[in-house]
Amino acid sequence: MTATFPDLHMSPRLLAPGATPADHTTHVRRYGPLAYGDPAGLLRTLAESGLTGRGGAAFPAYRKFVAVADAARRTGRAPVVVANGAESEPASHKDRTLLRLSPHLVLDGLQVAASALGAEEAHLAVEDGASWLEAALAERHDPLPVTVVRLPRRFLAGQASALARYVSGGPALPAHPDPPVRERGVRRAPTLVQNVETLAHLALIARYGADWFRAAGTPAQPGSALCTLHVPGHEVRVVEAPFGMPLSRLLPLNDTAAVLVGGYHGTWIPTPQAAQLPLDASTLGAGVLAALPVDRCGLTETARVLRYLALQSAGQCGPCLNGLPRIAAAFRTLAEPGPQGATRDDITRWTGLTQGRGACHHPDGTIRLVRSALTTFAPELDAHARGLCTATDPTPLLPVPQET
Amino acid sequence: MDQRIDIDWTACEGHGLCAELLPEHITLDEWGYPLVDGTPLPARAVKRARRAASDCPVLAFKLGTSHEGARGTARSAPTGPRMTERLHRP
Numbered sequence: 001m002t003a004t005f006p007d008l009h010m011s012p013r014l015l016a017p018g019a020t021p022a023d024h025t026t027h028v029r030r031y032g033p034l035a036y037g038d039p040a041g042l043l044r045t046l047a048e049s050g051l052t053g054r055g056g057a058a059f060p061a062y063r064k065f066v067a068v069a070d071a072a073r074r075t076g077r078a079p080v081v082v083a084n085g086a087e088s089e090p091a092s093h094k095d096r097t098l099l100r101l102s103p104h105l106v107l108d109g110l111q112v113a114a115s116a117l118g119a120e121e122a123h124l125a126v127e128d129g130a131s132w133l134e135a136a137l138a139e140r141h142d143p144l145p146v147t148v149v150r151l152p153r154r155f156l157a158g159q160a161s162a163l164a165r166y167v168s169g170g171p172a173l174p175a176h177p178d179p180p181v182r183e184r185g186v187r188r189a190p191t192l193v194q195n196v197e198t199l200a201h202l203a204l205i206a207r208y209g210a211d212w213f214r215a216a217g218t219p220a221q222p223g224s225a226l227c228t229l230h231v232p233g234h235e236v237r238v239v240e241a242p243f244g245m246p247l248s249r250l251l252p253l254n255d256t257a258a259v260l261v262g263g264y265h266g267t268w269i270p271t272p273q274a275a276q277l278p279l280d281a282s283t284l285g286a287g288v289l290a291a292l293p294v295d296r297c298g299l300t301e302t303a304r305v306l307r308y309l310a311l312q313s314a315g316q317c318g319p320c321l322n323g324l325p326r327i328a329a330a331f332r333t334l335a336e337p338g339p340q341g342a343t344r345d346d347i348t349r350w351t352g353l354t355q356g357r358g359a360c361h362h363p364d365g366t367i368r369l370v371r372s373a374l375t376t377f378a379p380e381l382d383a384h385a386r387g388l389c390t391a392t393d394p395t396p397l398l399p400v401p402q403e404t
Numbered sequence: 405m406d407q408r409i410d411i412d413w414t415a416c417e418g419h420g421l422c423a424e425l426l427p428e429h430i431t432l433d434e435w436g437y438p439l440v441d442g443t444p445l446p447a448r449a450v451k452r453a454r455r456a457a458s459d460c461p462v463l464a465f466k467l468g469t470s471h472e473g474a475r476g477t478a479r480s481a482p483t484g485p486r487m488t489e490r491l492h493r494p
Contacts, residue, residue, distance in 0.1 A: 176412040178468065317413035318437040353433050359414045 013216070013224060014200050014240055016101040024139040027104035034108045035207055042116045043069075048210035050222040051202065055084055055158070055195030056265065057361075058281040061202065064182060064192060069117055071183040071190035078120040080186040082167060083110045085126040085196040086151050086158025089263050090308070090399045091288045094226035095196050097238040099129055102200060103136040107146065109199025112206045113192060114144045121186070123167050124196075125149040127157070153401075155312035159360045160193040161185075162314075173314045174360035195286075197226050218244035221281045230260075230290035232397065245279045247289065256291040258298055258376050260398070263288030264305050265365025268298060268376040290398060297391035299380055301398050302373040303328070303335035308400045309366045320363040323354030327370060337384045344381070347374070406444035407453065407467050415464035422456040422465045429453075438465075 016022040022030065036042070047062040072079045083106060087095035099106060106124070114122050122144050124133060130148045137146055149167055151157045157172040164185035166172040185191025194202075201223060205213050214222040221243035229237045229251060241250055251259060259274040261267050262285030269277065292298050310324035327350050333343045351367045358364070374381065383390055409422075409429065418436035426449060430438045445453055450467075457465045 174414070176414050178410065178466075318416055318418050318435060319413065319433070322435040322437075353435075353439075357411075357413060357437070359412070 012240055013204060014098055014102055014105060014197065014226060015238070019101060021101050022104065024104050024136070027102070031105070031108075031204070032207060034111065034203065036112065036115050037206065039116045039118065042112065042206060045205060045210050046116070046202065049205045049213040050210075051198065051205060051213065052221075052223075052281055053195055054197035054201070054225055054286065056262075056286040058284070061194065061198055064194070065113070065116060067180075067182045068190045068192045072117065075183075075190065077189045079117045079190045079192060080121040080123070080167075081110060081114045081117065081119045082122075082149075082163060082186065082191060082193045083124040083196050083199050084158055084160070084163060084193050085124060086163065087286070088127065088151075088153070088155045088158050089265075089286055089288065090401055091228060091230060091263050091290060092286050093228045093236055094238045094287050096126075096128060098197055098200060098226060099126065099133060103133055104140070105200040105203050106196045107133075107136065107140060107142070108203035108206075109194075109196075109201070110146060111142050111144060112202055113194060113199060117192060119144065119192070121189070122146045123149050123186075125151050125158075125163055125167065127151050127153055154314075155309070156314050156360065156362060159362075161360070163193055164191050173316060174362075176359050216242040218242075218278075225279070225281070225284060225287050227279070227284070227287040227289055230288070230398070232256075232291060232293045232296075241279055243279050243281055246275075247277050247279060248275045250279065251289055251291050253291065255294055257294045257296075258292045260288070260290040260292065261285070264309060264398075265361065265368060267368060267372040268292075268302070269372070270376050292397065293393070295391055295393040296397055297335065297380065297389055297394075298373060298377040299331070299335040299384065300389075300391070300394070301396070302369065302377070303331045304396060304400050305398055306331050306366065306370065309362070309369075311403065313362060314360075317358040317363070319354045319357035323350045323363065324366055326350050327354070327366075331370065331373075334381060334384060337387045337389045340381075340385050344374070407450050407469060408442070408444055409440045409453065410466040410468040411438055411440060412464040412466060415462045417462050417464070419461050421459050421461070425452050425456040425459070 051061045052058040068079050085095050085099055110122055124146055130150045133148050152172050156162050159174045160181045161175040162172045164181045167186045181191050217223045224240050224242045226240050253271050253275050256271045258268050258270050261283050266285045306328040310328035313320045313324050315321050330343045330347050354363045355367050420432055422438050423430040423432050433439050457467050
């Protein structure tokens, strides 16, 4: 169960107060009726808002909308919009929390996106809670009907091209990125795939405008983001926080050695450095922040996550298929105190061979985690090489699904 | 228009024909998959690259006129001067 304290750090925008799911009546009372406006005006407002994608890549939403609109004009095909609620990252809870507490904000955003692009087809893709969302849809009178798509439970099912293929009736596997999904996605139509949180922000931008949106965050990174906080000894929490807020205000950093910023495709940062950092869209990924207590071994934690990530490779691209399991196995060696031989050199070589050589982000994100672990836990690596581990608590910390 | 090698990694099975046809641009990694430097092909190599594209048993070897990565960036050709400079590099 995820506890939410949405009003801890700013007045809540996205999450219903009191962690009580908002039905459509409550939703409309809280936010007011949805304003569609004309498509050109909405795109202008979206550009001015500076909204970026909250699925991990922080790509400017406006640019994605324009690319889809251009492709639609060029091909004469009506676009498809897909709300991405896959959230297959095991440490992230923010999308499912948002969909449970404020489903209508996401559904509003989906309608706004469809209207701005002249889309004739809309989908909401999720791993869990599909029936709940279908019930929410039944409360509404949307201009465009929405299909809820139940995704298979795979780490890469939420990757945009995998999602587009699955919605088209194919396998949920990433595709070669040329042509991109925004030009040729669901059944070859120009397709907008947007994270559910991004759409929820869009629903509010359509109502209250760009200036309102920019009142939170920094001029360069306007707005707020939902973050999933992993603090040892506490329940996992989802909070909404503005960009630019110090990480140390979100996460208690006392007695921690490092912070994992951005989840399993993210970066380990030593606590002294993390304490100086603000919440930054370019490193936040999908909003996962996890503190590593001083009594845990960061190498062991990373090794467990890497094994999971290697097993979650779609197995389509040779360098990822060959590289990730070797890197993961070698990292397991480093996580055990004892002689390391040429293991570190092997990892360096394999990460070089795997980076940038796949259809999707999976190898690159995994390698980012590997490299940051090797740097952040360098003193622990040396201790392990001497046969010592400084950790005293072997209890696993970061969530990894059981292997079946 | 400059030509770039683009590997469809979801299709490539490491047959290695491309490395035989374009040894100065493609080597194989320790698992047999092509290592491409990603810079535009010089004019003298384009014909062999087309051959590599048509000979690839799984049609994973593609020639593109843009550098389309998996990064979600907009399609854009490199700017003129940089392209010329690269084409004329020995």
